[in-house]
Amino acid sequence: MLLTICVGAVKGEDVLKVGLLTEDRPPFYMASSEKGSLEGIYIDLLNEAFAGTNVRLEFHRLPQTRLRLMMEEGGLDVEPGIDMRWRQRPQEVLGSVYSEPFMEDAEVLLFAKDAYREDYNKIYMRKLRFCGVRGYEIPDALKDYLPSEYDSASQLYVLNEVQALRMLEVSRCDYTYISKLLYRFLNIWNAYEIEVHPHPLQHFQLRFRLSRKHEKLLERVNTNLAHMQQSGELQRIMKRYE
Numbered sequence: 104m105l106l107t108i109c110v111g112a113v114k115g116e117d118v119l120k121v122g123l124l125t126e127d128r129p130p131f132y133m134a135s136s137e138k139g140s141l142e143g144i145y146i147d148l149l150n151e152a153f154a155g156t157n158v159r160l161e162f163h164r165l166p167q168t169r170l171r172l173m174m175e176e177g178g179l180d181v182e183p184g185i186d187m188r189w190r191q192r193p194q195e196v197l198g199s200v201y202s203e204p205f206m207e208d209a210e211v212l213l214f215a216k217d218a219y220r221e222d223y224n225k226i227y228m229r230k231l232r233f234c235g236v237r238g239y240e241i242p243d244a245l246k247d248y249l250p251s252e253y254d255s256a257s258q259l260y261v262l263n264e265v266q267a268l269r270m271l272e273v274s275r276c277d278y279t280y281i282s283k284l285l286y287r288f289l290n291i292w293n294a295y296e297i298e299v300h301p302h303p304l305q306h307f308q309l310r311f312r313l314s315r316k317h318e319k320l321l322e323r324v325n326t327n328l329a330h331m332q333q334s335g336e337l338q339r340i341m342k343r344y345e
Contacts, residue, residue: 117158119317121149122170122179126263129288130344131184145183147340148205151331152311152324166262167238171195180314186307189240200318203325204308205337209283210242212300213268218277219298234259234267234276242280244304265289271297280304288344 123145127133132143141162149160163179173179175194187201214220218231228248235241237260241249250257259276261267264286267279272295283303289295311324331337 118161119153119158119180120178121160121162121181121183122174123162123164123183124170124263125164125166126265128264128285129292131285144206144340144344147343148328148331148337149181149183149311151336151340152202152205152327153320154327156320156323158320167236171238174198174312174314177314177316180317182312184309185312186309188307190312191240198315200313200315200321202311202313202321203328204310205328205332206309206341207306208309209303209306210280211283211286211303212245212278212280213271213286214278214298214300215271215274215276216296216298217274219300221300223300228278229257231277232257232259232275234261234270234279236261236263236267242304245280268293268295268297271295 123132123141128143130143131145132141134140135142153160160181163173165173170179170182171190171192174182175192175198177198184206185201190196190199220227225247229250233245233249235258259270261270264279264281267276267281268286268289270276271279286299313320313324328337331340
């Protein structure tokens with residue numbers, strides 16, 4: 104699926120291909136009521152961050168594994184909302200540059216109702232079945248709870264977070280992790296019958312990841328991000344989607 108919006112479109116502009124996941128991830132990005140367009144925090148931030156750079160942003164929606172591969176191979180130019188710890192394959196490290204952080208978030212642990220335990224430990228967690236999203240990095244805090252090799256009895260992998268939450272509700276698996284901000288929005292719409300652990304697994308800083316060949320754009324992008332933070336525009340964009 105391909106969607107296109109323009110930022111500062113003028114004659115002779117460059118095209119930057121932005122990779123987004125196939126499924127909507129509110130409040131970050133989602134299909135808008137206007138057919139063929141997108142809205143969300145990342146969409147608004149991209150518009151502002153790349154203003155004045157003489158580029159047209161072209162949005163490509165792909166599965167996570169394909170998106171990462173295309174960034175490595177040069178088929179995509181920008182991936183928004185990335186913590187640098189998530190992209191540590193050698194080619195990802197060598198081929199990427201990052202903006203200054205524009206948002207903080209956290210990963211939280213979610214349990215099926217009959218599996219919740221606040222004082223969980225390694226012995227207990229290894230008795231449970233984990234549900235993850237294909238292509239996502241497992242947080243360091245969870246790696247010790249999973250077998251070193253894939254085991255279908257203890258691990259289930261799905262296409263997106265919404266599917267993972269549904270698997271928890273019907274007890275197809277026992278626990279997963281998710282962005283705290285994303286879960287807050289999804290839960291408003293769905294009121295999931297699951298348990299949220301009160302202590303985040305880890306905090307992270309979200310940035311724009313660019314292909315290294317576009318490193319020259321970083322100065323302008325960072326300047327625009329700093330201006331948004333100082334003017335309050337960043338906070339206004341966040342509140343727009345609450």
